[in-house]
Amino acid sequence: MSKQKKQGTNLLYQLIAEARSYPDTIILGRGDPDFDTPPHIVAAAKEAMVQNHGEFTPPEGIAPLREAIANRVKRINNIDVDPATEIVVTNGGQEALFLMVLAVLAKGDEMVVPEPNYNTYHDSMKFAGAVKVSVPTSADNDFYIDPAEVRKVITPKTRALLLVSPNNPTAGVISEPEMKEMIKIAEEHDLMILADDIYDLFVYDDFKHVSPASLPGGKERSLTLNALSKAYAMTGWRLGWIVGPADLMARVKELKAAVSGGTSIISQYAGLAALTGPEEPVQMMADTYKRRRRVVLDALDEMGIKYGVPQGGQFVFADISFTGMDSAELAQKILSEQHVLVYPGSAFDKSRAQYIRMTFLQPEEKLREGLEKMKETMSKLQVSR
Amino acid sequence: MPSKTKATILQHHQQNRLLNTAMPPLAMRNPNDLSADDLLAPLDERVIEATVSALESGQTHYVDVPGIGPLREALAKFLNSSAGTSAQMSNVLVTAGVQESRFLSIHLISEQLGKIAIPSVVHPGVRKTLGIRPLETIEVDVDAATMLPTLTAIRAALSSGAKLIYLESPSRLTGATYSAEDVAAIAELIHEHDAAAIWDQGLAVWADSSPSLAAQQGMAERVAVIGEAWPGMGLTSWHIGYIAAPEPWIAPMQSQKQIMSICTSTASQYAALEASNLFEQTYPEIKKQLNNARQQLLDTAKLDVLQGGAVNILAIRSTADIERLQSAGYDVADGAEFGAPGVVRITITGDDTAQNIIEQLA
Numbered sequence: 001m002s003k004q005k006k007q008g009t010n011l012l013y014q015l016i017a018e019a020r021s022y023p024d025t026i027i028l029g030r031g032d033p034d035f036d037t038p039p040h041i042v043a044a045a046k047e048a049m050v051q052n053h054g055e056f057t058p059p060e061g062i063a064p065l066r067e068a069i070a071n072r073v074k075r076i077n078n079i080d081v082d083p084a085t086e087i088v089v090t091n092g093g094q095e096a097l098f099l100m101v102l103a104v105l106a107k108g109d110e111m112v113v114p115e116p117n118y119n120t121y122h123d124s125m126k127f128a129g130a131v132k133v134s135v136p137t138s139a140d141n142d143f144y145i146d147p148a149e150v151r152k153v154i155t156p157k158t159r160a161l162l163l164v165s166p167n168n169p170t171a172g173v174i175s176e177p178e179m180k181e182m183i184k185i186a187e188e189h190d191l192m193i194l195a196d197d198i199y200d201l202f203v204y205d206d207f208k209h210v211s212p213a214s215l216p217g218g219k220e221r222s223l224t225l226n227a228l229s230k231a232y233a234m235t236g237w238r239l240g241w242i243v244g245p246a247d248l249m250a251r252v253k254e255l256k257a258a259v260s261g262g263t264s265i266i267s268q269y270a271g272l273a274a275l276t277g278p279e280e281p282v283q284m285m286a287d288t289y290k291r292r293r294r295v296v297l298d299a300l301d302e303m304g305i306k307y308g309v310p311q312g313g314q315f316v317f318a319d320i321s322f323t324g325m326d327s328a329e330l331a332q333k334i335l336s337e338q339h340v341l342v343y344p345g346s347a348f349d350k351s352r353a354q355y356i357r358m359t360f361l362q363p364e365e366k367l368r369e370g371l372e373k374m375k376e377t378m379s380k381l382q383v384s385r
Numbered sequence: 386m387p388s389k390t391k392a393t394i395l396q397h398h399q400q401n402r403l404l405n406t407a408m409p410p411l412a413m414r415n416p417n418d419l420s421a422d423d424l425l426a427p428l429d430e431r432v433i434e435a436t437v438s439a440l441e442s443g444q445t446h447y448v449d450v451p452g453i454g455p456l457r458e459a460l461a462k463f464l465n466s467s468a469g470t471s472a473q474m475s476n477v478l479v480t481a482g483v484q485e486s487r488f489l490s491i492h493l494i495s496e497q498l499g500k501i502a503i504p505s506v507v508h509p510g511v512r513k514t515l516g517i518r519p520l521e522t523i524e525v526d527v528d529a530a531t532m533l534p535t536l537t538a539i540r541a542a543l544s545s546g547a548k549l550i551y552l553e554s555p556s557r558l559t560g561a562t563y564s565a566e567d568v569a570a571i572a573e574l575i576h577e578h579d580a581a582a583i584w585d586q587g588l589a590v591w592a593d594s595s596p597s598l599a600a601q602q603g604m605a606e607r608v609a610v611i612g613e614a615w616p617g618m619g620l621t622s623w624h625i626g627y628i629a630a631p632e633p634w635i636a637p638m639q640s641q642k643q644i645m646s647i648c649t650s651t652a653s654q655y656a657a658l659e660a661s662n663l664f665e666q667t668y669p670e671i672k673k674q675l676n677n678a679r680q681q682l683l684d685t686a687k688l689d690v691l692q693g694g695a696v697n698i699l700a701i702r703s704t705a706d707i708e709r710l711q712s713a714g715y716d717v718a719d720g721a722e723f724g725a726p727g728v729v730r731i732t733i734t735g736d737d738t739a740q741n742i743i744e745q746l747a
């Protein structure tokens with residue numbers, strides 16, 4: 001393998017490539033549920049192949065899917081949207097994210113980004129020529145976003161505030177009082193809010209997910225994304241959406257048309273089936289992740305690794321500073337020695353080289369095996385503590 | 386209080402003339418819609434079977450950013466056999482449709498090379514995607530008969546510093562194609578000016594002869610080819626396309642593809658893979674039908690058309706004809722969106738298109 005130093009997403013892809021070269025790799029890195037898409041959704045896709053395969057797909061998505069999305073965001077996120085004018089369907093959460101950034105940020109504009117965060121925000125902002133203004137968060141207080149810190153970094157060029165809750169990779173959840181405070185800040189400084197709800201169904205203990213657009217003053221200034229990838233095990237279908245106020249969404253629609261024209265008709269019908277079909281498979285998966293989260297946290301406790309309690313999401317962001325190693329080096333070591341893939345924190349934020357991200361997206365048995373293997377490497381390192 | 390920030394953002398977008406370019410629909414919206422980019426074709430049962438079988442066996446997860454290996458190989462093979470190129474799998478990027486191909490190739494290649502030359506008449510998706518981020522562009526004049534950029538205009542654009550030129554052959558408006566001599570001359574000009582090209586040959590399968598620029602000597606390193614994956618196989622609304630390009634350009638386009646969509650839908654990829662196996666058997670018949678329909682329209686409806694080539698489209702310029710079509714209830718693609726006001730395009734979708742039009746116009 002090339003030892004050339006890669007960063008960010010490229011570093012992750014390099015590790016994925018090496019992980020693939022071992023037949024027995026246990027992947028605790030990538031955010032791809034181990035479950036396959038539930039069969040009733042595949043069956044609906046088949047039906048659409050027969051009935052709807054040639055249908056016109058407007059850039060904003062087909063009407064029945066937009067209806068279903070409107071119902072979903074009302075029911076789960078408490079956001080009122082008009083399916084005719086306030087929704088654009090996208091190629092996964094990823095395209096939604098890219099379009100939200102393009103919609104709100106132009107060259108030189110700043111966005112406040114709690115760090116660490118999902119690296120694609122950074123990549124998309126770079127494409128738009130926008131500037132990231134970081135607000136660091138830390139495992140010590142479970143990645144709480146301090147409003148005072150947010151206020152401190154706002155300048156006349158700040159256009160928007162990014163709120164990913166639950167966050168990737170930290171798994172931090174923004175509580176309702178904090179969210180209200182963030183909206184207050186946005187109102188005070190006249191900022192837009194980019195909200196990423198992709199992990200909204202995965203919240204643990206007593207934590208609750210709240211969408212900024214559901215709170216007073218939130219909707220008018222928010223674009224909110226979501227996708228079926230994580231909750232319905234549909235990462236390969238590439239189906240997501242953005243909701244927001246009609247005036248801005250009219251612009252998002254033009255951006256969507258310019259970037260990719262439309263979204264696969266088959267994925268849209270599959271998405272419709274997911275949103276209108278039985279909830280049990282989703283619940284079953286969510287319950288399973290909850291159990292596995294406990295398994296991972298117990299193993300980390302045994303290894304003596306500190307972490308911010310994952311309040312949501314499908315992963316834990318663990319502090320490996322005691323090893324004295326850089327996270328990319330450690331991830332490389334765990335991968336080469338144990339064939340276990342974890343993600344280095346430095347790939348999410350250069351200043352987080354003392355963290356690793358581990359997902360719980362493997363069957364429990366495999367997860368335990370991966371953790372045992374990891375323990376071997378970690379115990380050797382612990383000697384030097 | 387209304388947000389000033391939002392008002393500024395909205396104004397910024399509203400003033401973006403390029404971004405607000407209107408586009409014809411990709412697929413027909415109703416039986417009288419002749420404005421669509423692509424024809425409505427049946428979907429072979431075997432495509433459905435293969436796709437469902439892939440999905441049922443768990444191909445529902447993220448796949449490699451540039452596309453699944455077998456599909457990239459099939460695309461390389463298809464391009465090499467149909468267009469005479471010499472692409473390898475590593476030269477191919479699977480996209481979520483031809484508009485994503487336009488976006489990625491235009492923005493990422495021009496980022497490396499500089500000023501891009503754009504025909505004054507071109508698919509509106511090109512202008513629309515130029516609205517995403519400011520690029521230095523120069524317009525290339527077209528021939529009034531074919532609506533393809535003239536060699537003189539191409540030379541002028543390259544001489545004035547354009548390092549990249551976007552060309553369609555067949556034209557997405559008229560269906561006209563460059564001849565072998567023209568393509569050789571374009572290659573020569575590109576070579577002479579140390580430039581490069583994006584070559585949209587999506588409609589090439591519908592023309593009797595549409596030589597590819599990428600197949601010319603020395604052009605493999607200078608040309609990115611884009612198009613839709615297997616036209617006529619019923620996959621229009623599945624949004625699946627490709628870019629075949631020199632490897633040094635694939636890397637940045639692949640990175641951008643990761644940023645904007647991670648990968649292309651697996652259902653669409655497996656469907657396209659199966660379509661690749663059936664294409665050779667299926668498409669000659671479809672092409673024959675389209676050709677018959679087109680000929681019938683030309684002979685019987687006596688439409689005043691521009692010089693074309695691809696059998697699936699006709700560009701019409703007589704005001705009387707355009708009015709006749711519109712008053713018979715047909716939607717037509719407005720040439721103004723392509724940069725050719727006064728011209729409209731109709732898409733021939735099957736062997737009954739001509740019959741219907743002739744009856745309606747009678």
Ligand SMILES: Cc1ncc(COP(=O)(O)O)c(C=O)c1O
Binds near residue numbers: 031095167227230235
């Ligand atoms: C926070 C966040 N947003 C968006 C995405 C994009 O997801 P997808 O495009 O698979 O729907 C991800 C994927 O990991 C994510 O973690």
